[in-house]
Amino acid sequence: MFDTATRSDKTATLYRMVMEEHVCPYGLKAKDRLEREGFTVDDRWLESREETDAFKEEHAVKTTPQIFIDGERIGGxxxxxxxxxxxxSTGxxxxxxxxxxxxxxMSFAMSLALCLLAFGTVLTPLVLTKFIAIAMCLLALQKLQDVESFSTMFLNYDVLARRWVRYGYIYPFAEGLAGVLMLGGLLPWLSGPLALVIGGIGAASVIKAVYIDRRELKCACVGGNSKVPLGFVSLTENVMMFAMGALTLGLLFA
Incomplete structure (x- = not known):
């Protein structure tokens, strides 16, 4: 790691692709980062595929950009x-x-803004309920970007999906529908049981997989390509849904 006090007199040489049809984004990032660190950048453009391939062959590298500092190749x-x-990130x-x-x-910030607009204050219990409803909508949106990938990851631990595979495809739509209905205070006779069921099954699935079976898995809560570990956060998501379902039904029959 460099001493920032001596960095300003250093020069870095940057080789990056700059073509009419393509400007390498990592090259732009590298140039910006070097300049922010106080380096004078000798910015050398690779302006054709042939020039880029020749550079890679000459330096025995597979990718660009390539950064050199004091004559030493740093890499990409x-x-x-x-x-x-x-x-x-290592992998x-x-x-x-x-x-x-x-x-x-973001869900909490949106809930604060919504309550401030509707009630003129954020000091209301509805901040919490709207926060949960918005979070359900955003989490469902993450899953709906690739339902196939989500359902595959979901099958690793959800107890109902393992018995009925189609549940993995239905879940994101059910979560999103419950969230939207709760956000608008609509159809509590539907949103309450929906959140109660999917939240309860989800919580039971996480408890079994993580705390009973002691399995180390990724959570599908933010989609099928998630790197979020299955555990406390996943359990919290499902407990919040279960609690919202119970609260909605409680208010309905109060």
Whole structure:
């Protein structure tokens, strides 16, 4: 990792593809990152496929961009980030909670904005219920981007989907429908039981897979390509749905 005090007098040489039909996005990122770190960038364009292939052959590399600092080849954009001391993803098996954190944070912000618009204040219990409803909608949207991939990952742990495979295809639509109805306060006789059932089955599935069977799995809560570990976050999502279903039915029959 470089000392920032001496970085300003350093020069980096960057080779990147800049063609009429294609400008390499990682090359742009590398140039921006180097400049933000105080480097003077010798920006060298590879302006044709032939020029790019010749460069790769000359330096025995498979990809561009390529960054050189003080005559030493650093590598591509990820190698540059690692060279500058950043944590870089090491592979497909790496886990992260970032997608769930982003969805929950955005859901809460939207709930605050909605309640402020509707009631003139955020100091209302509806902030919590609208937050859960919005989160259900956004989580369903993630799953609906690729229902096939979601259903495949879902089959790894959901107890009902393993007995009835079609449930894995129905689940995202059911979650989204329940979320929209709860957000608008519509058809509580439908949204309540729907959230209660899918939340209850989901919670039971997570408890069995993670806390009883001790399996290490990825959660399908944010879609079929999720790197979120199955565990507490997944359980929380399902418990929230179950609680919303119970609350909706409780208010309906109160």
């Amino acid at each position: 954009y990820d190698a540059l980030r690692a060279h500058l001391g950043e944590d870089v 497909e098996d790496e886990t992260t909670y970032q997608p769930v954190i982003a969805i929950f944070a």
